Amino acid sequence: MTYAIPIGGPYPAAHPEHAIIEAAKRDFLSQCYEKALAVGAVVEIGTMRYDGVAADGRSTLLFAQLCKRDHRRFISIDNSPQAIETASIALRRENLNNVELMLGDGECVLAQLDGKIALLYLDAGDDPRQALAQFQAAEDWLADGAVVVLDDCHSYEAMNIPRTWGQPMPEGKGTLVLPYLRDGILARTPPHTRDGWVQVVRVREAWAMACAIWLSNTIDRPQ
Numbered sequence: 001m002t003y004a005i006p007i008g009g010p011y012p013a014a015h016p017e018h019a020i021i022e023a024a025k026r027d028f029l030s031q032c033y034e035k036a037l038a039v040g041a042v043v044e045i046g047t048m049r050y051d052g053v054a055a056d057g058r059s060t061l062l063f064a065q066l067c068k069r070d071h072r073r074f075i076s077i078d079n080s081p082q083a084i085e086t087a088s089i090a091l092r093r094e095n096l097n098n099v100e101l102m103l104g105d106g107e108c109v110l111a112q113l114d115g116k117i118a119l120l121y122l123d124a125g126d127d128p129r130q131a132l133a134q135f136q137a138a139e140d141w142l143a144d145g146a147v148v149v150l151d152d153c154h155s156y157e158a159m160n161i162p163r164t165w166g167q168p169m170p171e172g173k174g175t176l177v178l179p180y181l182r183d184g185i186l187a188r189t190p191p192h193t194r195d196g197w198v199q200v201v202r203v204r205e206a207w208a209m210a211c212a213i214w215l216s217n218t219i220d221r222p223q
Contacts, residue, residue, distance in 0.1 A: 027208065028150065029059055032211050033066050033119060040118025042067055045106035045134050046125075046151070047078035047087045052069045059121060060087050064096040075100045077109045078124065106130075107137035116143040120158070122177070123151040132176040146214045150174045150179065153208040174210050181212050 033042070048060040060076050067074035072163070076099055078126055084101050091099055101107050106124050120138050122131050131150065153174035 010135045015078075016057075022070065024091070025059070025151075026062055028211070029062055029121070030066070032147050032149050033063065035211075036119040037143055037145055038070075038118075040116040040143045040146065041073035041075055041113075042119045042121075043075045043077070043110070043113070043117050043138065044121040044123060045077050045110070046121075046123035047076045047080075047083045047101065047132075048090065049080065049083045049086060051086055059123065060083075061090060061094060061096070063121070064091060064094070064099045068096055068098045073115070074098060075102060075113070076150075077106050078106065079101045079105050089109050092159070102132070106134040110134060110137035110141070113141050115141070117141045117146055118143055119147045119149065121149045121151070122173070126152065126173060128173055128175040128177070131173045132180060135177050135180065142214050144215060148214050149213045150177060150210045153178070153210045172208070178210060178212075 036042070042063050044059055044063060046059075063076075064073050074153060076087060078087075078101075081103060085101050087099070088099055091101075105123075107130075108200050119182070120135070120142065122134055124134070125131070135148070149175055152172050
């Protein structure tokens with residue numbers, strides 16, 4: 001396998017499907033953004049780590065552009081100083097000076113945020129337990145009707161990715177978050193339906209993203 005050397009370090013060079021995956025991600029994230037509440041911040045966990053490489057969805061740049069257009073707050077969190085540096089360089093190049101880049105573990109930074117979140121994008125790490133912890137840390141800040149988006153809701157078995165968490169991962173990163181969301185979203189229909197409680201986009205049967213509407217004030221959380 002050949003490698004490109006972007007700012008963030010080595011990354012597999014663009015595969016023919018990477019451009020398709022990135023285009024699908026950008027389209028899906030744009031739709032999620034447009035569905036989000038007009039008031040409240042956009043928060044992502046997982047800042048862009050590579051610059052100039054297809055298949056890194058580059059959500060940081062996308063959300064920065066949309067939030068600058070609409071004069072709204074955008075916060076991007078990552079525990080890698082290198083990712084923060086990579087994003088800083090790319091954002092300066094694109095004249096996007098409206099992003100609050102925060103260094104630290106997602107759940108720790110989220111727990112200390114102030115203000116409501118209109119859109120939460122979870123895109124850090126592959127451990128489903130980490131994704132759940134991040135969501136729970138953000139839960140008190142989610143506005144009623146906020147949009148929650150998860151990346152990598154694909155089957156790790158299908159991708160032949162080793163796992164060490166001792167449980168089946170049929171929905172990848174969303175394995176624990178999606179069931180937790182079940183009592184806090186708009187409709188209680190089976191998952192993976194286009195008009196149900198979660199929307200899923202799949203690209204080449206290898207990647208999936210999920211979007212849910214969080215009703216934090218109208219649903220009693222299970223104890």
